[in-house]
Structures are given as C-alpha cells and as structure tokens.
Amino acid sequence: MPQPVLSTYRLQLRGDEFRFADAVELLDYLAELGISHVYLSPILTPVPGSTHGYDVTDPTTVSAELGGADGLAALSAAARERGLGVIVDIVPNHVGVDQPKLNPWWWDVLRNGRESPYASYFDIDWTLDRDGRIVLPVLGSDSDVEDLTVDGDVLRLGDLEFPIAPGTADGTGTQVHDRQHYRLIGWRNGICGYRRFFSITSLAGIRQEDRDVFDASHVEVRRWFDEGLIDGVRVDHPDGLSDPAGYLVWLRELIGPQAYLVVEKILAVDEALEPTLPVDGTTGYDALREVGGVLIDPTGEPALTELVGMAGFDYQQVPAMVTELKIAAATKTLASELARVSRAIVATVGHDHPRLGDAVAALLTHIDVYRSDYRGLSAMMPTAIAETVSAAPELAQPLELVSAAVATGGEASVRLQQLCGAVTAKAIEDCLFYRDPRLVALNEVGGEPERFGVSTAEFHQSSALRARYWPTAMTTLTTHDTKRGEDVRARIGVLSQVPSLWSQLVTGWENQAPTPDSATGLFLWQNIFGVWPEDGVVTDELRTRLHGYAEKAMREAAVHTTWNDPDSDFESAVHSWVDRVLDGPVANELSALLNRVVAHAHNDALAQKLLALTVPGVPDVYQGTELWEDSLVDPDNRRPVDFAARRAELASLTHPKLRVVTATLQLRRARPDTFLAGGYTPVFAEGAAADHLVAFLRGADVLVAVSRWTLGVEETGWEDTTLTLPAGTWTDRISGASFTGAVGAGQLFADLPVALLERTDA
Secondary structure (H helix, E strand, C coil): CCCCCCCEEEECCECCCECHHHHHHHHHHHHHHCCCEEEECCCEEECCCCCCCCCEEEEEEECCCCCHHHHHHHHHHHHHHCCCEEEEEECCCEEECCCHHHCHHHHHHHHHHHHCCCHHHECECCCCCCCCCEEEEEECCHHHHHHCEEECCEEEECCEEEECCCCCCCCCHHHHHCCCCEEEEEHHHCCCCECEECCEEEEEEECCCCHHHHHHHCHHHHHHHHCCCCCEEEECCHHHCCCHHHHHHHHHHHHCCCCEEEECCCCCCCCCCCCCCCCCEECCHHHHHHHHHCCCCHHHHHHHHHHHHHCCCCHHHHHHHHHHHHHHHHHHHCHHHHHHHHHHHHHHHCCCCCCHHHHHHHHHCCCCCCCCCCHHHCCHHHHHHHHHHHHCHHHHHHHHHHHHHHHCCCHHHHHHHHHHHHHHHHHHHHHHHHHCCCCHHHCCCCCCCCCCCCCHHHHHHHHHHHHHHCCCCEECCCCCCCCECHHHHHHHHHHHHCHHHHHHHHHHHHHHCCCCCHHHHHHHHHHHHHHCCCCCCCCHHHHHHHHHHHHHHHHHHCCCCCCCCCCHHHHHHHHHHHHHHHHCCHHHHHHHHHHHHHHHHHHHHHHHHHHHHHCCCEEEEECCCCCCCCCECCCHHHCCCCHHHHHHHHHHCCCHHHHHHHHHHHHHHHCHHHHHHCCEEEECEECCCHHHEEEEEECCCEEEEEECCHHHHHHHCCCCCEEECCCCCEEECCCCCEECCEEEHHHHCCCCCEEEEEECCC
8 A cells, every 4th residue: 555645845857957866865855854755757758858858759768868767766766765655747648749750659650651550649630731641830931841851761951850751762852752741831831730739849749549549658657556666647738638537547547546646737716626537636726826815915906906007908908808819829829720620620510611710719718717528517618609609699600510519529529628728828828927917926827817816715615625525636836837936926926915115116117217018017027026136136147037037928928029920129128128127226126125025925935835735635845945946937947956955954944934844744744644634624813913814724633824914914013813722732833832722823923924733732
C-alpha cells in the first residue's frame, strides 16, 4: 500500500541545470522540510535542450539529458530510503515535432504517409490537401519551397530537415518536395494539417482515443508503476484529447486504484469538476483563486476601476471584449481548426451554410468552460445555443447544422470541444489577462478578474465542498504556468488596500515618466512594483527580466504589437520607458511605496501560504517558494533556485515563510487523517476588526487563523477583536505559544500574522 500523498514539492527538471542526480541531493532537505512526495516536471525524452519537458519527442524513453532510466531509478530508490514518494507530470495530448528527425513516429509518418504504422497515431487532417498530403506550415513563405535542396534521403532548407519517401529523390528540391507525403507551406497561411496544442505548430496532437496509441505512448509510464518507481501522475491538459473521460479511465486502470492522479483541469469559477472522473482532483488553480482572492480588499474596487477608466479601459466593456477576443481567436489564430470543425459538421449532416464558421465562433463565445461535453455539463450546450440564437438571430439556420452534428457525439462534436478549449485559452489567459490592468494579481490561470476577490462566505463554502467531494485534490499557489509567483501576487494584491494612494502615485509617475499607452502602463506599473527589490538596487538581471516581461506582456495583449507582427516603434518606446523608470526619480518613489507596504505584502504572502497548506486538499510547494520569491511568468519562474540558501534557512528557522511552511508540512505528516479526512468548519471572530481575520477548523484538533487587510489594522489596531477557541489548550505550531478560550487577535498574532493551532491537552 503506497503512503498517502500529504504534500508535494514541485521540481522543474532541466538537462542543462537540474537533473535526477541534483534532485537526489535535495531529498534530505525536502524530507526535513516535511513534504511527503517529490513532484517532477515531465521526464520523457523531449527536444534536446528543452527547458520545460512538454515537447516530448519519444514517449517510450526517459530523458537521457536528465539521467535516463537509471537516473530515475536512483532517484526513486533514494526517495524511498527517506520515506518520500515520487509523482511525475505526464503529457498525453501532444508531442514535439519542431525538429521532425528527433521524433521517430513523426519522421516515419512524413516519410511514408498513410502507409506508416504510426499514421493513425497523429490527429492528421488527410483531407485538407487535395492530394492527401500532410500540410506543414513551417516556411517563412510559400516561395521558400523553391530553395529546398536534396541531401541524400532528406530535404533541407536552412535548419529545416524533412525525410524523402523511398524512390522519390530524383530532381530538384521543389520537384522532390512535390512527390512527398507532406506539403510545406508558409506559416502565415493560417492552415495546419494536424491538430496542434492550441496554436503551437511545433506540438502535434496524438490520438489517445485509439487504444494502440494509448498503449504505445504509455509503455514507459506503465513500467514506472510495474516497477514501483513512482506513486502517481499529474496529467497535462487532458481537455485537449478527443475523449478525456475515456482516457482517464484507461489511465486509472493502468496505474491502479491507489495511485495518485490529478489533472490539469482549469475550471471556470462556477464549474464543478466532473464527478464521474476517476481522479483525485485538479492541480489546484481553483484553490489558488480562492486563497488569493479572500485576501483582496473589496473596498479597493471603485477607485481602481476609476483609475483604469481614466486610462481608457472601460471595465463595463470587458464582456464585449471577451466576445471579441474569442471570435478573433477562433477565426484568425485558430482559423485552421475552425475550418476543420466546419468540414466535420458538413460531413456529419450533409448540409453546408455560408455562415457556418461564424455560427461556430459565435457559439463558443457563450461557452465559458474549456469544454462542455462532460456529463455534469450536459445542459451547457443547449443553453449556449439558445443564447447565441437570441444574440444573433441571423445565425439560427447554421446553428441548426451545428446542433445536429454535435448531437451525434461524433467527430464534429469532438472537434468543436477541442476548439473550445483552445479558443478559451488564447482569448482569456493569453490575451485578456495581459490587457486587464485593474488589479493584475487577479489575472491568473483559473481566475476571473471581473470578480474583485473572494468573500469569506464563498471561501468557506468552496473549502467545505472540496473537503466533502475532493479531499485529495491538489492545492497550489505557484506553478510553472502561473502568470506571477505567489509573493508577487500577494504584494500587488495589497494595492487593493491602498487604492487611492496607488492612484495618486501612478498619476504622478505618469507625469514624470509617461508610458506610450496608459492602459499598458497601468498593467506594467503593477508588475514592476510586484518585483521591485526591497533594497532598491536595480541589478542588470532585474532589468533584463523586466524588459523580457514587458515584451511578452505587450505581444500577448495584442493591442499595439503582436508576436507575428511586432511593432518595433511601440516596443522600443515601451523599453525606453522601462529604462526611464529604473534609472529615474520614479525608482526612489517605488522604493518609498514598497517600504510603506512591504510588511503587509509579507503578511498576505504568509496568510495565503498557510491557507494553501491547510485548506482541504493536498498542497503543492513550487520549487523555492518556501522563501520569498519574485518570479513573473515563464520562463522567469523556471530560473535556478538557490537551495543552499534554503538549507541554511531551514537550519536556523528564522525566515517567517519557511517557519510557516515547515511547521505546517510537519503537522500534516503528524496528523494525516486530520488533513485528508478531517472535514472543514469555519470559525468566526468577534469585535471591531473581525472582518480582518479568517479562521477554520480542520477536524477537531487543528485550527488555522490568518489576518488580512492589515493596513487597516495598522491604523486602528485589533481593538476588541477576539477569536474564541474550542475547549482545550491550543498550541501554535509556528510560535510555540499556547492559548485557551477567547483569545485577543493582537495576542494571537503577536509573533506572526498567522497562527497554526493544534490542540495539545489530553
């Protein structure tokens, strides 16, 4: 019987920086920290030099760059010796094809076409080309075909290399190309002959709905479980699959009923995880929103909304913007996928309509989840159709065709659902979240920035439901995909407590160092503040990071510049502005503001950390976040971690965040039943500042209390605010102080702004 998963520590493995052997060296530290399981980023063979591992080229082997099968076995054995388990991130939806020769399956399909034994492995649209060739949008322009050269049994164009089918190598590069099972075209055509991961052409989808494909792509995963090397898996983006529910049933059968299984399922705010899935829960973006949101001060909303309005961002128009962004994602970024959905609909119902594509795109604007074909969401599609017809009566007729095709549950339905998730991701996470400048701490995966934080009523209800239905779902604050690290979000969130001061300061800063665009400026001001150094020293590293982030933020927002068509003038102006901020008088004012609120930012960081570690679920600690961290979006959040500093802090136990983390993880290890099955009960404070305290019981013997909105408490004090403890003696596992009965909030938080109380009497 495997040990229960009580907590995890996420490690980002990289062949050039952090391999299995490096992870082994960390195990003593992690065991002392208190975690139960090491949680590894993808370990199957990726593109050489991959910094993340999600571009797997050979799913049948463990990455040699990381240390290969022997390295994994050594890590597993070393973990077992220390009482630790191992969880691995797996990537079933797609494989890397950026360098075709590195992917044996893809290379064989390109070489042999439909005759390849792997032709059925990939989700290829063989009908897109009139000659039945795979359309590959990899060229700068269509005319580049003329520059192809023949080199033995391959075609070359610069660094690009493609196989030549047997017996077709005679002639010029162009002539040989025309005989192949693939057709190379310019990427600006907006056409792709295979399902991609969202709009990333270098990642090709594979057909896990085919049992042969599932078995072949999971042969290594099966070995890990057969040999007892790992205890569970995290599944990357299952919503991209043809049949995620069916896939998870097969996966559960493969790994066994006791293995830990969580899915990267990004739920809408009002969406419940499908209860029939054989999983332990999601990877925790829902909990992230709740934990961070309950610390946002709702009184800051009016002033911050007014501030963005002055910058030309009308918050009342956000719903219309979402509609516009989804339609643009469907009809432009994902035009090839939309066309495939339309062809599938026509093939299913035998009828076409000139506005069929418009109808599909419009329908997707009324589906607010990644996909709606889970059993528990069965009412969503007819509701979305009704709303679409109501909003656009002229689309009623083509929507009849969509409805009829989807009702069959066949290819048209599957393609529509896969497109739905891609449209949602590209429009919301990868665009809106880089445009909305009101409070960017809310612009997070799984978040909904229009909702200004989370009330305690919602927080308690969501936590209680997770305890009841998904007690072993993962909870998290930072991942490799978060837009900002947890402490950066906490610091930015404090601005909700001082909205007028922030508005005044930003207005003054804009006079001193005006941004090329006010809305872009408001967005970037917050992120700069979020990572501003406490000592005020701007290093070359920080400057480089901020310029890199500004470029990504501008291009993702796609208002003035984009990845495909960058506006060099606008981007240069923004980069010049960043340097003016870093080198000018505004830098001193940023330092002054940070000095004023940094203690409260730390308070919120501690509060959300303790909440994430103690609310129902299995907490994940992202590498390095046991100390203060200042990461922005990837690749910034994959920087090397200074583990020597963390070992030293663990030895001294003086850092407040590390004290919270290790005390809580060790208590979870000491009381597994309390945290895995102990239930959740809200506890309420009384007095003038009761709203500034959030508390709850786990089981009968652990009570968690955190302070929030502490700038207000700083001004007035806790006054008569008390928290009445259940009967018995309660000892704070962090500070060591003991309490009974009604405890004043000031006394409870005398050491830290959080308390982790354990009942210690008989």
